[in-house]
Amino acid sequence: MTTLSPEPPGSAPERTAVLTDHDSLLAFLTGVFAHRGLPPHRAAASARALCHGDLTGMDSHGTANLTRLYLPLLDEGRADPRAEPRIVTDLGAAVLVDARRALGLWAATEAMDLAADRAEAGGIGMVAVRGATHLGCAGYHALRAAERGMVGLVASNCGGQRIARPPGGAAALLGTNPLSAAAPAGDHPPFLLDMSTTAAPTGRIRQAAREGRPVPEGLLCDDRGGPVTDPAEFDAGRAHLMWLGGEPGRYKGFGLGLLVEVLSALVSGSGRGPAPQALAGDGSPAGRDDDIGYLMLAVAPDALRGGVREDAEELFGTVLGCPPVDPADPVRYPGWHEYHRARRCREHGVPLAAGLYRELADVAERTGLAAPAILEEGR
């Protein structure tokens, strides 16, 4: 999952070359998923979840993953477009679901909606999911709870995929294990935190490697913990993803990564990174992101007390009102930039890299669908 971008709103579009119409991009994505066998409602829900990455500037988790991740999952049968998730245990406030390889973009949405339904009545709702596939941006699903006035929490592991090493360890044991949280903020944009528990997601490292530019210190280290800035060293197996917190705080980041594994995989019984086969290899990242686990949690403060909306607006309004060190750079909270960027994109077009647009046009041609409409080229 990608890290929250503290970049100013305008920075992402500058790297792009094609501005596509939002409705037409959604219609195209919906068509592609329907072509692969998803029922219409699921196809539309999956398209919206995927597009969230492009709208909010989390490019590594947006439409770029259509041909890299979701179509291969469906084409190889690792995701089942018509799978009917099954409720294994239903205790009211807590539910265990086996997603049976349904497409995660849709199944995660359904799971959070169910958690929020239960929270509406009982103040809290938890849906643990196993047998799942990649959910896209965790934040998209957390936001669904916030849009209903609730606090949403999403934890997802990476199934049996192992990417990051424990501190002092010579074998990869955990995925980038994303954690996301969203909360309403009254009339202000919702709070939205969407982060990998590693210092960076793999997508950010690989993008830098493709572009041939170094990454800042604090994201990668060598076997002995020394800093690495050449991103190509990561896939060569000579550099490893660091945990959030860098060297002084790595036990916190590692602990958060383990917490996500516990919440998403131990509670649900899904595949796990730290499994015996992890210690049989040569220490390189390995395992596949099959049988992913999620935990979707919704908390409904309105069910417990009055005045929540006003208090939320005051809390986040105070953050926005904080005097800035640099008057040109006002104080914002996670989710503020993403909300405004998404609104701009819906109104004025979604920027896509030229190469990505060509990929989508190829998919359109092969599936007999209309490619997303271009509003402006060569930006």
Add this chain to the structure above:
Amino acid sequence: MTTLSPEPPGSAPERTAVLTDHDSLLAFLTGVFAHRGLPPHRAAASARALCHGDLTGMDSHGTANLTRLYLPLLDEGRADPRAEPRIVTDLGAAVLVDARRALGLWAATEAMDLAADRAEAGGIGMVAVRGATHLGCAGYHALRAAERGMVGLVASNCGGQRIARPPGGAAALLGTNPLSAAAPAGDHPPFLLDMSTTAAPTGRIRQAAREGRPVPEGLLCDDRGGPVTDPAEFDAGRAHLMWLGGEPGRYKGFGLGLLVEVLSALVSGSGRGPAPQALAGDGSPAGRDDDIGYLMLAVAPDALRGGVREDAEELFGTVLGCPPVDPADPVRYPGWHEYHRARRCREHGVPLAAGLYRELADVAERTGLAAPAILEEGR
């Protein structure tokens, strides 16, 4: 709250000078709290919670806080030894409690126990608490759920106390907002993460200042974000606590700090750091840690599925079995060192700094109690 210590188990006792008997230290602390008006059960529960800091090496949150924090709270009437917490709303899985200024060391324990009771029946239990006082080590309370085979999560804000600035902001808005999680690990020591969402807790900075030694880069910064290593600059107002994640990841740490504020204070309706009066000052840390909010969450995986204990043991056993980079430094997970250190302390004595022991002896003399028995001096 203090950061999880990645130090090898033997390092903390070397700085200390008095080894006290564990049972006698507990009896002394129980006596002091009873002397201040706490009913016997509460006094004993508070003593155990406070002593957890000394047992696990989180010295800044242990007995050192008796005279610095808890006795003043009681003596000034900011904590009420006999307050009866009141259930404001009870929805079964979710409960809202007004602690009415009961001593947090005890009230937090009760709140987590209630959350675990509810989770036993329904798979999940949440107790939101307002009107609370300082809970000591958040991890002590999270661990109570783990000891019942559950996942425990604790979030606490610092009431209206403001210590840390948002990224780019010139006014302190949030406390160090601790987050703790614990989970069972089969026959292995329970997983226990107990962390401030700032890069370090204030106690660690002030301890370094008292000892006249610099702090590592990554904990403090100046107004413009430049690194500060002189800890005295913090209380002088010229250095500010950084967020977990340092410069590259500060939006994640800030986001986690806000998440803790939302979970603990927005859900419960307690005092909050980001309140209008925060913007009326000169930007210095301010506000008092009255009307603290907690969120206690217990998840009972056994209520949802079988095999949890075995899976937990395999998960954490795999981490312990990870080949280490340095054969002399085996891989461990948060909570492992703390568990073993606590066991050693219970059997062989609790190390206390000589100055701290003198403080406790003074309290003993003034209250007519026996001072904790010394097993060994001048270590």
